[in-house]
């Protein structure tokens with residue numbers, strides 16, 4: 001089985017996300033810039049997560065539905081997606097924390113640091 005789904009890009013031309021299934025193994029590739037360099041892209045991520053808003057147009061829906069049924073047979077998808085979401089949440093919280101610490105340090109430097117007596 002080989003299914004090609006057109007995914008919206010930031011430009012006019014869609015990207016091709018290709019789902020290939022044989023011997024109970026599913027591979028997914030995308031021809032966007034990240035995909036070509038072997039990186040996980042938002043097109044693959046969103047389609048694998050069942051997000052149909054990434055579809056180029058309504059004519060892709062039937063193919064998407066058939067792929068979604070196949071993806072549901074891969075238990076690693078949900079656990080890995082959850083791990084990505086959890087890690088991204090941690091990064092976001094860490095970015096907020098470092099921003100606060102830097103702001104406080106800058107304020108300390110501006111207002112004057114308390115020194116211990118000599």
Ligand SMILES: [Zn+2]
Nearest residue numbers: 030032041043
């Ligand atoms: Zn892509």
